[in-house]
Amino acid sequence: MTDIAGSATRVADIQAAYLAQARSKRVMNLILIVIFAALLIAGFRTADRRNAGGFWDGLPNILDFPADVIGEAIERAHLLPGYLIKYLPSLIETINIAGASTLLGAMAGLVMSLLVTRGLGPVPWLVGPLRRVLDILRAVPEIVIALVLIFMLGGGPVPAMIAIALHTTGALGKLFSEVNENASLRPVEGLASVGATWTQRMLLGVVPQVAPNYLSYALLRFEINIRASAILGFVGAGGIGYDLRNTMSWGAGKFDEAAAIFLLLFLSIVAVDQMSSILRHRLTHGAKPGEIHR
Amino acid sequence: MSAQALHQQTRRNFNRKRLMSFALPGLVLGYFAYIFMAFDMAGLGVRVNLENARTLVSDAYSYKTHVTQDNRTGAVEIAIEGERKGAYAPGTAPGWVRLGETSEIDLGGGHVVTFGGRVTYDVPGYGLVMAEPGAGGVNASLPDGALPDFISLSKNRLMVKTDAGRLTVTRNRAEVFKYSLGWELFFFTLDSPYHGMSPGALFKAAVNGEAGAIWQGFVGNKMWRHGDVGWALLETVLMAFLGTCGAAIIALPLGFLAARNFTPLGGLRFAARRMFDFLRGVDGLIWTIVLSRAFGPGPLTGSLAILLTDTGSFGKMFSEALENVDARQVEGITATGARPLQRYRFGVIVQITPVLLSQVLYYLESNTRSATIIGAITGGGIGLLLTQAINTQKDWEEVSYYIVLIILMVMLMDSVSGWLRRKLIKGNGGGH
Known part of the structure; x- marks a missing residue:
């Protein structure tokens, strides 16, 4: 008891x-x-x-500007299709900046990621320093590089492309190397046993395993880069952002053109978002949805 | 299937693979060729301004001191970067300038310039360059021989440009630039009593009760404006913090509205989702423009722009996380007789907290970068200082200072958010 x-x-x-x-x-x-x-x-x-x-x-004034823009757009609605066509080349330039920089960044990021993955990197002592390089590339906002390059190269799409590509290299290099860490080493060992060089081991042993994840991350990056290239245009790097700033600085009277640009930008961002989300879903079927790294 | 057919099929597959492995690089190459044309890269060679690049690089790690003589009065002024803020008080001079009837400026390495009625520059290995500026021009006399390419001479202007420095003589003025390494007057300007003190002496003064004054001298540095820069950094971090946290707070209830398992009403769900898509699709750039019309430039505008964009992103992510919630935990809580609010608190929130926190912290870090960019557009924080410094096109040492600070700020936020993520999510127990 x-x-x-x-x-x-x-x-x-x-x-x-x-x-x-x-x-x-x-x-x-x-x-x-x-x-x-x-x-x-x-x-x-x-x-x-x-x-x-x-x-x-x-x-209380928050709706004044949108009201002005929409008012002018409705008032001159018949001009809208013309404006949409007029600014289409700029939109294509913005998308091209994003596309080229994503491609460049993804290719550089791929190489960097293989160099900084422990167990895959050909030069082990380079892993640490190269990771710091990626950290720095990721930390620098695109606008910093773009502004400095605009000073040296003059305005236009090239400074924006380089700036975004550098940032993309940093971001994708890190994400890719995380993917690489999960890759099985057996194909790599198999290739090594038949005397494959490092490049062959990576290209034939690692990349095919992780290519879908790579693509999915690169598509996500493309979405982000479209926004970035529109913003960089606003500080003088060409594309639709540049046109937007010009029409805005005219003030009232040009707002119908600004409305057309807003519309183009909105539609293209939504379209790219939707397309890439469908593609990504197909690529990484079963991967956790909704996880967005920027 | 016969071995023959299998063989054929394999061959076909191989051929397709081989074609793909050639087509893909070809496609990429073709795209780059198109970009090369579309961006007019060939014309880039003409547009590149190498002179700008050179000033940018050299200015980033060195500075110049101007020594100027007014040829009519004979008065000599010394100013760092030629700015009033960096001017030496009359009668004072750095060690390499000896003021007097004929002032002597030692540029180092045997290069000596003298001022006075007659301006001379002794260039080692070449000889003495002399000028007597007056009514008839600069009246220069050079050593015999052809004019070397580091000297340019006309009737009214003489310029000697060597590695040690630069001398320009016109009828009214004689001016010497001396280049020195480092960032000038970074800690204290010349009018501060602490200028030129050694760290040891400074420390002693600080211990003796002058710490406040020393801090004031540093923060109030007119050349570098450390106080303003500090505020600008704080504003940028503030934009990221307010925007991210505000967006998370607003998006959480909206996320419930958009989640299939919490909102049976299809219409409401649809509306919430379309709102998220709209907020995200409009993009930070347009929000920034719209908001800055209402609120003017400043950190608040930036915070609200981040808040609006990220409400869309968070709402989408939160609703997806909510749809993935394990219903069994909620049932278990219900079985103990919990009221609806308790069911949410202990059944749902506990499950999604780790996911939400980790996403919010990721965004906090990336928004620090966005805040810099938004600041450059709307005018606030370190982004504004950076664009201003770049637009003046001469204070490149400040540009490099800001860039270093921005990188440090982003990396700091990165490690803080990483630390918080580890701390909070591990502490919560219910996480992955």
């Missing part, structure tokens, strides 16, 4: 300890949430104070 009584007190002890633990965890969570909320509010107030126009003053 004493045994049972003893175990009962032990159960009570355990229960008390558990409740105390749960309570302290809850308190910790509460503190974390309070700190987070305080940071958020303080951050919002700081941003509001340092902004040219305040949040509450600007809120």
Whole structure:
């Protein structure tokens, strides 16, 4: 009997300890949430104070500009098809910037990823330094490289292409090397045993295994790069972003053209998103959906 | 199937494979050829401005000091980068300039320039270049022989450009540039009492109660504006933080609306999903433009632009995560008699928290980069400082300073978000 009584007190002890633990965890969570909320509010107030126009003053005006643009677009709706055709070449240039830079970046990223994967890299001591190189390539915003290159090469699509390609190399190099780590080494060993060179081992042993994942990541990158190339156009690197800035700086009266550009940009982004999402789904059937790395 | 047919089929497959392995590189090559034409790469050689590239690179690691003489009054001014902010007080000079009736400027390596009524430049291995600027022009006299290519001379202008520095003489002015390594006046400007102090002396002064003044001197540096730069970095991080967290907070309830297993109403689900697509499709660039019309330039506009775009991305991802929730856990919680709110709290939220947190933290890092870009468009944060510095086209040392800071900032955010991810997701127990 004493045994049972003893175990009962032990159960009570355990229960008390558990409740105390749960309570302290809850308190910790509460503190974390309070700190987070305080940071958020303080951050919002700081941003509001340092902004040219305040949040509450600007809120009523938020629809003024879209209303102007849509108003002018409707007023001159008959001109819209003409504008869509007029700005189509710029759109194609923007898409070309994204396409070329994604291709270049994917090819450079492929080579880099094979060099920085432990167990695959031909020069083990280069793995660490090359990873840092990829980190730096990823950390530099495209706009930095683009602006510097525009200064040296003049405006146009080439600076944007180089800038986005460099960033893409960094981003895809890392993702590809994560994919490579999951590749089976057996084909590589088999190829090595028949005397294949490193290039042959990689090209015939690794790449066929992981090509679908590569493609899926590259497509995702293409989506991101279209947005990036539109933005870079806005700072002077050609394409539809450049036209957008020009029509915007004319102010009212050209907003119908701005509306056409908005429409083109929106439609192409949505179209590319949809196409790439369908393609990616087909490529990595069974892979976890919705995981987006940028 | 006979062995013959199998053989045939294999051969066909092989041929197709072989064709593919040639066609694919061919396609890529063809595309690049098209890009080469479309982007006018051949014309790039003409457009490249090598002079710009050279100033950019040399300015990034060196600076020049201007020593200028007004030939009419004989007054000599010394200023770093020729800026008022970097001017030496009258009567003071760096060690390599000796002020006097005829000032002597030692450019190093035997190159000596003297100012006065007569300007001379002793170029080692060539001889003495002299000029007596006056009414008739610069009246230069050079050593005998052909004019070397580092000297350009006309009636009213003499320019000597050597590795040590540059001398320009016109009728009104004589000016010497001396190039030095490093970033000039990075810590303190010349008017600060702490300029030129050694780190040891500075530390001693700081211990003796001058730490505040030293900090003020550094932050208030007029040349580099460390205080403003610090604020700009903070604004950029703030944009990323506010935008990402705000988007996550807004997207969570909307994500429930768009998830099939939580919203039986098809119409509502459809509306929520189309809203996410719209927010994402319009893209940060357009949101930035629209918002900056209402709120003006600044960090708030940037935060809201990030918030709107990412509400779309998060909403889509959250709703997908919610659709993948394991229903058994929710049933288990229901079996204990939990109310609906408790069912959500302990059955659903617990399951999706790790996924959500890891995505939000990934975005926090990548949005730091976006915030730099948005800042350059709308005018706020470090992006604005960077575009301004690039547009002036002369302060390339500041451009390189900002670039280094941006890279450090992004890498810091990367490691912070990685650390938080490990910390929070492991601590939560319910994660992967």
